[in-house]
Amino acid sequence: MLILGMDTATRVCSVAVCKDEKILGSLDINVGLTHSEGLVPQLETLLKLARVKKEELDLIAVSRGPGSFxxxxxxxxxxxxxxxxxxxxxxxxxxxxxIxxxxxxxxxxxxxxxxAQKGNLYVGSYAWKDGQLVELAPVEIVAGKELAARLEAGDTPxxxxxxxxxxxMEGEFRKVSMAPESARLPRGSSAAILGAKQFDPEVDKYAYFGMDPFYIRRSEAEELWEKRHPQGR
Known part of the structure; x- marks a missing residue:
């Protein structure tokens, strides 16, 4: 299966094309370009370099959030x-x-x-068990200054x-570490491979439109609008 994966949830724009779990090509751009001006040319360059025609793709996978609205x-x-x-x-x-x-x-x-803005973070919790990545707890919003202490108090590193x-990370933390920088940020290849694993032909085949981003919280623009238009709630 040929899968095109893309992730635009952060300032990094990452795209990749994979054949099953083999990465044929990957491009990560982290130089301040807006995704609106960089994503399409990046995809075209990727497919050209990987020698894959768009028509040959079997599946498209995209990151849905949380992240930049x-x-x-x-x-x-x-x-x-x-x-x-x-x-x-x-x-x-x-x-x-x-990630x-x-x-x-x-x-x-x-x-x-x-x-997640205002000193807060979107936080996920996962572990590998029997070769599968499983979610340990639902995604939540946590104050950044509280997270390291909370993790340090847990049973698992x-x-x-x-x-x-x-x-x-002020203070001494024995159970909390940071991943290598090369593994920290979103990758189009991970989106592609993970997307192929969760793909259900009966459900996803015709899901061209109507997918909802996973925002968790409302945007600042929405919050500001509600403050200015309380009668519209």
Whole structure:
């Protein structure tokens, strides 16, 4: 199966094409370009370098969040448009789970985090068991300054991933460490491989449009609008 994966949940724009679990090509851009100007050219370059025609793709996988509201909308809209134009099945994967998929290490609590604004973090919790990545707890929003102490109090060593530089690590922590930088951020290849594993032909084949991003919280624009229009609640 040829899978195109893309992740635009953070400032990194990552795309990859995989044949089953083999990565044929991957491009990660982290130079401040907006996803609206960089994603489509990046996809075209990737497919050209991997010598894969768009029509040969079997599946498109896209990260659905949590993460940047604008980035997620751009990524999902692009994936939906490609799936519709090419008549290819489309599947959405959870961003934090895809990040955890970068590090297949057992015996630890993989804890990917992403910025949720105002000092808060989106936090996931996963572990590898019998070769499968399982969710230990639902994704939640946690104050960044509280996270390291909470993990230190747990029974299992924790490995921070994602935007873990946002987690204050003042003091001595024996059970909390940070993943190598190369494994921290979202990868299009992880989105592709994870998407193929969870793909259900009966459910996902015609899911071109209508997939909802996994925001968890409302955007600041929505919160501001409600403050200015309380009667509209």
């Amino acid at each position: 604008t980035g997620l909308r751009i990524g999902m809209a692009t994936a939906e448009a490609m799936a519709y134009a090419l008549d290819k099945p489309l599947v959405a994967v959870d961003t934090l789970k895809a 955890a998929y970068n590090l297949p290490v057992s015996g630890v609590r993989l804890t990917p985090v992403l910025d 924790a490995v921070l991933m994602g935007e873990c530089q946002r987690v204050p």
